[in-house]
Amino acid sequence: MPISIFPVTPRFAAEIGDIELSQPLDAATLEATRDAFATFGVLVFPAQNLTVQQHLAFARNFGPLEVTVQRALRTEKLRVPEQIADIANMDAEGSLWKKESRLRLFQMGNRLWHTDSSFKAPSGYASMLYARSVAPIGGHTEFADMRAACDALPAATKARLQGLIAEHSLMYSRRRLGFTEFTAEEKVAFAPVRRPLLRRIPESGRETLYIASHIGRIEGMPDSETEALVAELVAHATQRQFVYTHRWRVGDLVMWDNRCTLHRGTEYEDTRWPRDLQRATTSDRLDVFGVAEKKSALAADY
Numbered sequence: 001m002p003i004s005i006f007p008v009t010p011r012f013a014a015e016i017g018d019i020e021l022s023q024p025l026d027a028a029t030l031e032a033t034r035d036a037f038a039t040f041g042v043l044v045f046p047a048q049n050l051t052v053q054q055h056l057a058f059a060r061n062f063g064p065l066e067v068t069v070q071r072a073l074r075t076e077k078l079r080v081p082e083q084i085a086d087i088a089n090m091d092a093e094g095s096l097w098k099k100e101s102r103l104r105l106f107q108m109g110n111r112l113w114h115t116d117s118s119f120k121a122p123s124g125y126a127s128m129l130y131a132r133s134v135a136p137i138g139g140h141t142e143f144a145d146m147r148a149a150c151d152a153l154p155a156a157t158k159a160r161l162q163g164l165i166a167e168h169s170l171m172y173s174r175r176r177l178g179f180t181e182f183t184a185e186e187k188v189a190f191a192p193v194r195r196p197l198l199r200r201i202p203e204s205g206r207e208t209l210y211i212a213s214h215i216g217r218i219e220g221m222p223d224s225e226t227e228a229l230v231a232e233l234v235a236h237a238t239q240r241q242f243v244y245t246h247r248w249r250v251g252d253l254v255m256w257d258n259r260c261t262l263h264r265g266t267e268y269e270d271t272r273w274p275r276d277l278q279r280a281t282t283s284d285r286l287d288v289f290g291v292a293e294k295k296s297a298l299a300a301d302y
Helices: 027-040 052-062 102-111 146-151 155-161 170-175 184-189 223-237
Strands: 004-007 014-017 042-045 124-133 141-145 165-168 193-196 198-200 207-209 215-218 243-246 253-257 261-265 276-283
Touching (some): 027 042, 042 243, 141 146, 146 223, 215 223
Parallel strands (some): 014 042
Antiparallel strands (some): 124 253, 124 276, 141 261, 165 193
């Protein structure tokens, strides 16, 4: 049976039905999923029932699996396999984290507009976030379409962005929240990488903004000007007409294209209600930006 596609808008975000992700996908189903992904950028697969290994098996259809950044946080034990980014508000024993938990402070960065693994080499391609439990109030995820935002830029702004290179690092986004104490190992793992502010998506040919809270510098630009430009671009790109808000249900798997979307988690009472979301992310090609890069310590294994 062909998959069913129910678009949220004609070109951004769609719900996908008649597909069971716990089973291996045949060639036709995988091709249809890839085509929908290239068109909509965000796909919602409701009512799934996945083990961790089934989650990872589905993700492998879209490239090499990354390793979670939590592996660099040696003070924290992992609750799930290292190929899963743990977006839950729990410690390794499954207890709700405390307000002063270092991991909680670190994970607050997920409430900033960002794209997964723009700070890695290779950068992130597809993220697949699966809901095992959800908060009764709040804890949504917002997605913004960077392709549509790019199309809507004034011509003068787009001309200004051509050729500009930004530095991305997880340390830059966490510093925005006052998280400044990084170990020597973390500084190596999160060393800045160079990324263009504009890029083109090969499957669709569409030009897109490539921005994130992980940007700390734009080459050749004073820090104050960088901060103002990034804030201007994020404000433009996250206007309501570009944004889809996903209200989680248990069993939802949401998949998004990190090359052309921004996302952020919304607030909820994270020291009161358990919320267990687990993410698998795959990497793009190491040479996707046309330059030789050294693979990051937390990048995927090829």
